[in-house]
Amino acid sequence: MEKYYVLERFALMKTAVISTLDSMMLKRKGIDKNQKNNNIKNARKLYKELESARKRLSDNILNLKLLFCEADMKECGIYADKLYTAVSNFNLLTPDYTKFIGAFKPLLDNIPDNEVTNASVIGRLMNNVRTGYYPTDIEHVKHIKNGIAFPEGKRINAFDPCCGCGVALNVLTSGKISDTYGIEIDEMRGAEAETCLDRVGLGSFFYSRISREVFHLIFLNPPYLSVIKDGGGRSRSEKQFLVDSLHHLMYGGLLVYIIPYYRMTSDICRILCDNFEDIQVFKFLDSEFSKFKQIAVMGIKKHKDDGSDAVEKLVQLASDVDNLPLITDLKTEHYVLPEQEKNVDLFKGAVFNLGELKRQLAMSKSMDFLFERSSLDSREKRPLLPLNVGQVGLIGGSGLINGYIDCENPHILKGRIIKEIKKSDNGDTISETHVNKMVFNVLTPQGFKSLA
Numbered sequence: 001m002e003k004y005y006v007l008e009r010f011a012l013m014k015t016a017v018i019s020t021l022d023s024m025m026l027k028r029k030g031i032d033k034n035q036k037n038n039n040i041k042n043a044r045k046l047y048k049e050l051e052s053a054r055k056r057l058s059d060n061i062l063n064l065k066l067l068f069c070e071a072d073m074k075e076c077g078i079y080a081d082k083l084y085t086a087v088s089n090f091n092l093l094t095p096d097y098t099k100f101i102g103a104f105k106p107l108l109d110n111i112p113d114n115e116v117t118n119a120s121v122i123g124r125l126m127n128n129v130r131t132g133y134y135p136t137d138i139e140h141v142k143h144i145k146n147g148i149a150f151p152e153g154k155r156i157n158a159f160d161p162c163c164g165c166g167v168a169l170n171v172l173t174s175g176k177i178s179d180t181y182g183i184e185i186d187e188m189r190g191a192e193a194e195t196c197l198d199r200v201g202l203g204s205f206f207y208s209r210i211s212r213e214v215f216h217l218i219f220l221n222p223p224y225l226s227v228i229k230d231g232g233g234r235s236r237s238e239k240q241f242l243v244d245s246l247h248h249l250m251y252g253g254l255l256v257y258i259i260p261y262y263r264m265t266s267d268i269c270r271i272l273c274d275n276f277e278d279i280q281v282f283k284f285l286d287s288e289f290s291k292f293k294q295i296a297v298m299g300i301k302k303h304k305d306d307g308s309d310a311v312e313k314l315v316q317l318a319s320d321v322d323n324l325p326l327i328t329d330l331k332t333e334h335y336v337l338p339e340q341e342k343n344v345d346l347f348k349g350a351v352f353n354l355g356e357l358k359r360q361l362a363m364s365k366s367m368d369f370l371f372e373r374s375s376l377d378s379r380e381k382r383p384l385l386p387l388n389v390g391q392v393g394l395i396g397g398s399g400l401i402n403g404y405i406d407c408e409n410p411h412i413l414k415g416r417i418i419k420e421i422k423k424s425d426n427g428d429t430i431s432e433t434h435v436n437k438m439v440f441n442v443l444t445p446q447g448f449k450s451l452a
Contacts, residue, residue: 009063009067010064010067010071010111010112011111013060013063013064013067013111014108014111016056016060017057017060017061017064017104017107017108018108020053020056020057020060021057021101021104023053024050024053024054024057024092024097025097025101027046027049027050027053028050028092028093028094028097030042030043030046031043031046031047031050031093032095034046047092047093050092051092054087054088054090054092057087058084058087058088061080061083061084061087061107062080062084062265063265064080064107064111065077065080065081065084065262066262066263066265068080069260069261069262069293070260070262071112073110076107076110079106079107080107083103083104083107086103135164135165135167135168135221136168136221136258137284137288138167138168138171139285140284140285140288140296140327141168141171141172142171143327143328143330144172144256144296144298144327144330145171145172146330146332146333147298147330147331147332147333147334147335148172148217148254148333148334148335148337149333149334149335149336149337150176150177150178150337151336151337151338151339153177154177154339154340154341155177155178155179155341156173156176156177156178156179156216156217156337156338156341157178157179157181157214157215157216157217157342157344158172158173158178158179158180158181158215158216158217158218158219159180159181159182159210159215159217159218159219159245159248159249160180160181160182160183160197160218160219160220160221161182161183161205161218161220161222161241161244161245162183162184162185162205162220162221162222162223162241163182163183163184163189163190163193163197163200164184164186164189164193165189165192165193165196166180166182166184166192166193166194166195166196166197166200167196168219168221169182169197169219170196170197172217172219172256173217179198179199179344180197180198180199181197181198181199181200181201181210181215181344181347182197182199182200182201183200183201183202183203183205183208183210183349184200184201184202185202185203185204185205187202187351190202190353199344199347200349200353201347201348201349201350201351201353202349202350202351202352202353203349203350203351204350205241205244205350206240206244206350207350208347208348208349208350209346209347209348210248210344210346210347210348211248211343211344211345211346211347212247212248213247213248213249213250213251213342214248214250214342214343214344214345215248215249215250215253215344216250216253216254216337216338216342217253217254217256217337218245218246218248218249218253218254218255218256219256219258220241220242220245220255220256220257220258221258221259222237222238222241222242222259223237238259238263238268239267239268239271242257242268242271242272243271246271246275246301249301250301250338250340250342251301251302251303252300252301252338253300253301253337253338254298254299254300254301254335254337255276255297255298255299255300255301256296256297256298257272257296257297257298257299258294258295258296258297259294259295259297260292260293260294260295261283261293261294261295261318261319261321261324262293262319264281264295264297264314264315264318264319265315266311266312266315269311269314269315269318270307270308270311272297272299272307272314273307273308273310273311273314274304274305274306274307274308275301275302275304275307276299276300276301276302277299277300277302278299278300278335279297279298279299279310279314280297280298280299280325280330280334281295281296281297281298281314281317281318281324281325282295282296282298282324282325282326282327282329282330283295283321283324283325283326283327284296284326284327285326285327285328289321293321295318295321295324296327297318298330298335300335392438393438395415396415396438396440397415397416397417397438399415401413401415402414402415409444410444410445411442411443411444411445412442412443413440413441413442414440414441414442414443415438415439415440415441416438416439416441417436417437417438417439418436418437418439419434419435419436419437420434420435420436420437421433421434421435422435437452438452439451439452440452
């Protein structure tokens with residue numbers, strides 16, 4: 001039975017919210033009790049803990065909002081957003097928490113789960129999952145390309161860690177001096193990608209072996225909506241792809257990161273702010289945005305520093321989709337790729353790839369060494385001593401002296417071994433012996449001769 005990751009997260013968030021609400025109510029009662037006993041120190045300590053609990057509750061509500069967006073439960077997402085604002089403004093010293101806790105009931109009652117859930121929710125997930133493979137719309141790729149300045153006369157390396165059929169990266173670099181690299185877990189899509197990309201590795205990106213800091217451009221559209229199958233856990237892949245990909249991008253290189261807007265959580269934004277500068281977020285056009293809620297995040301890799309001050313701003317920017325600039329608003333050639341050329345010395349997928357093996361063999365000199373002819377091969381070879389009859393038979397049977405013999409009486413020679421039966425009669429018994437016989441057939445201008 002398949003279990004959808006979003007439903008697993010719903011269950012965890014529901015438990016976390018209920019637990020946090022219970023904790024907050026107990027702490028609030030504890031504050032009153034300590035105040036009555038004039039234990040102000042403990043009361044202040046409990047208030048600090050109450051503030052931390054509210055922060056956890058706010059984070060859980062925000063996570064629930066994102067999950068509702070993924071399950072296409074819009075009304076619940078809107079309610080979660082309002083609840084998030086209400087919790088942030090709630091007076092923690094309110095004597096009675098009954099109404100506060102009651103406000104969570106409509107939200108908690110609508111949380112689906114893997115065991116008993118609304119069929120329409122599962123239907124939406126089934127329509128969206130498609131093994132997480134959402135190829136980027138080509139028109140949007142062209143808009144992104146318009147915002148990139150490729151170095152004149154320099155060769156760049158472009159990489160797509162989950163390239164699908166390779167079309168997006170091919171369109172992004174078409175007409176430019178570039179070497180294109182892709183990793184694809186699906187063998188059929190990988191085989192198709194080999195027809196339009198320069199190098200394709202098969203298997204999981206996370207188990208591939210690739211040179212670091214050698215790519216001028218990384219186009220990253222990771223799988224969405226992970227599915228958990230029986231016997232195996234699985235986490236969201238957007239963050240893991242981002243973390244592992246950035247090591248392969250050179251400093252000054254461009255990241256194009258395409259994800260649903262609701263996956264721009266604080267942890268992902270922290271990674272972006274720590275490692276990239278000139279970060280811009282663009283919304284896909286309505287025709288595509290209505291399908292997958294996608295945005296394009298673009299930024300230039302910098303040396304890692306503390307970008308925590310910019311994290312919350314980026315989170316708010318990405319979540320305010322109504323005011324996000326469209327991808328068509330990206331300025332022409334805004335992002336300039338580095339001019340430094342680099343070799344990609346190591347690029348191997350996790351799965352054996354026949355096409356990649358052919359490429360490696362073509363680049364290797366080992367095959368030339370294997371079939372290299374020695375200088376001795378070009379010389380005329382003569383035995384040190386005359387051959388005896390047995391040696392002549394062996395050479396003739398092996399075919400080494402077959403062919404045209406250019407001499408005083410030119411002829412064509414063909415040696416062959418035939419089987420012959422010899423019979424002997426000693427009066428009492430008759431015996432047969434099978435022997436091999438060497439025969440030379442000779443074609444001369446005077447006719448055909450057979451020598452035994």
